[in-house]
Amino acid sequence: MTTGTPQPPIDTSRPHSARVYDSLLGGKDNYPVDQAVAEHLPAEAKAGAFQNRAFMNRATAWLAREGVDQFLDIGTGIPTAPNLHQIAQEIAPASRVVYCDNDPIVLRHAEALLVSSPEGATDYVHADVLEPAKIIEAAHKVLDFDRPVALSLLGLLHFLPDDVDPLGIVRTLTAGLCPGSYVVLSQGASDVNPEGGERGSAEYGKGGIRLALRTREEFTRFFEGLEIVEPGLVTAPEWFRGTPAPLPEFSGVYVAVARIP
Numbered sequence: 001m002t003t004g005t006p007q008p009p010i011d012t013s014r015p016h017s018a019r020v021y022d023s024l025l026g027g028k029d030n031y032p033v034d035q036a037v038a039e040h041l042p043a044e045a046k047a048g049a050f051q052n053r054a055f056m057n058r059a060t061a062w063l064a065r066e067g068v069d070q071f072l073d074i075g076t077g078i079p080t081a082p083n084l085h086q087i088a089q090e091i092a093p094a095s096r097v098v099y100c101d102n103d104p105i106v107l108r109h110a111e112a113l114l115v116s117s118p119e120g121a122t123d124y125v126h127a128d129v130l131e132p133a134k135i136i137e138a139a140h141k142v143l144d145f146d147r148p149v150a151l152s153l154l155g156l157l158h159f160l161p162d163d164v165d166p167l168g169i170v171r172t173l174t175a176g177l178c179p180g181s182y183v184v185l186s187q188g189a190s191d192v193n194p195e196g197g198e199r200g201s202a203e204y205g206k207g208g209i210r211l212a213l214r215t216r217e218e219f220t221r222f223f224e225g226l227e228i229v230e231p232g233l234v235t236a237p238e239w240f241r242g243t244p245a246p247l248p249e250f251s252g253v254y255v256a257v258a259r260i261p
Contacts, residue, residue, distance in 0.1 A: 010104045015207035017159050018103040022078040024049040029078045029105055037207040042196040048253045051236035052155045052186050053080065055255050059184050060084050062241040063150045063257075064091035068182060069120075070149040072139050074129055074173070075156030076101040079109050084152070085122050093119040098139045100125040129156065130164060132172040148180040157222070158188035161212040170222050174260060181260045182229075185222055186236065191215040192252045219254045226258035 012031045019030040023038035024046045030038075038046075060071070069092045073084050076099040085097040099114055099122065101107070110124035125138040136145075143149055151173055160166035174183055190197050190213035201211040220233060231239060235251035 016103050017209055018077045040203045042199050044196050044252050045200050051251050051253050055236040055239055056154050059257050060087045064088045068148055068150045069095040070143045071097045072149055073152045074100045075153055089117040089120050093117045096121045096142050098123045098142050100135050102128040132169050136176040149177050150182040152184040154186045158212050161210050177260055179260055183258045186253055186255045187219040188213045189252045189254050223258045227261050228256050228258045
């Protein structure tokens with residue numbers, strides 16, 4: 001992989017959502033400011049991080065088995081094995097994957113850890129989701145947008161408050177995809193455990209990170225005009241295709257996979 005992007009400085013004085021997520025997963029690529037936020041979050045936040053990751057694994061494997069061999073993952077986060085390209089390329093070795101994140105620490109690890117199989121390709125775009133057109137333009141270097149692409153934004157939407165127009169961002173991204181492409185989204189819920197959600201929002205807020213939890217109905221709006229596939233819009237542990245159903249588990253994370261008609 002070649003990023004071609006100069007290494008920007010890492011700000012260790014302020015927490016970053018990607019590094020807080022890494023801390024929740026037990027990773028080592030975070031700093032005391034990130035750990036301080038993670039330590040004070042409700043227990044459901046740590047469970048949600050693992051559930052979100054497991055959903056990514058299952059959804060990616062299902063898409064690869066369905067014949068999708070191109071993936072655009074926005075809000076990649078700090079690499080944690082297995083990474084998306086490893087799951088996809090184990091099933092379809094020629095899969096092409098573009099990762100995107102805006103945290104310099106992700107960029108630092110991308111070249112070493114997000115390495116493709118010989119048959120496929122991976123690339124990393126250092127960009128902000130607030131510039132979706134820029135991301136699509138950069139992804140054209142590796143992905144063929146005349147063929148189906150699986151777009152994923154996992155663990156990201158709840159860091160996009162309504163005033164940055166997350167619906168518009170998702171629609172700009174999906175507008176660049178051809179019919180037969182897929183959209184894979186997850187969203188922290190505000191109506192599953194409202195008290196825990198308020199505590200989580202407050203703790204993130206102390207670190208200067210705005211959290212935008214949403215109701216099931218609000219999350220549904222991101223799929224307008226798309227065909228949600230089975231099992232529908234559910235919590236993360238409830239989503240499975242072609243694998244044994246997970247054991248019942250409480251979750252404050254909504255997920256869904258949808259097809260572009």
